Amino acid sequence: MMELSLKIATEAQDPGALDWANLDVAMPELADINAVPTRWTNSAAQKAQLRAGRQKAQQTQDAINAAPAVSALLKNAPQGVGI
Numbered sequence: 001m002m003e004l005s006l007k008i009a010t011e012a013q014d015p016g017a018l019d020w021a022n023l024d025v026a027m028p029e030l031a032d033i034n035a036v037p038t039r040w041t042n043s044a045a046q047k048a049q050l051r052a053g054r055q056k057a058q059q060t061q062d063a064i065n066a067a068p069a070v071s072a073l074l075k076n077a078p079q080g081v082g083i
Helices: 002-012 023-034 046-076
Strands: none
Touching: none
16 A cells, blocks of 8 residues: 555655555554554654654755855845845
């Protein structure tokens, strides 16, 4: 199921193929079916912390990527005009 969705998403360059799967529900159930010890999995709070960290890292990377354009705007801005 996920393998096919991932293949479609990759080949079509459309991550929408993965949208229908609720991994927050599926993964714990798959772990249970496969007898994965609960101590191997993250709690809801741990998942939230990991996701927040990834979001912050992405925001930082977006700011780094935008820096050259912002710098060019500031360099080319008329003198005496504050941004």
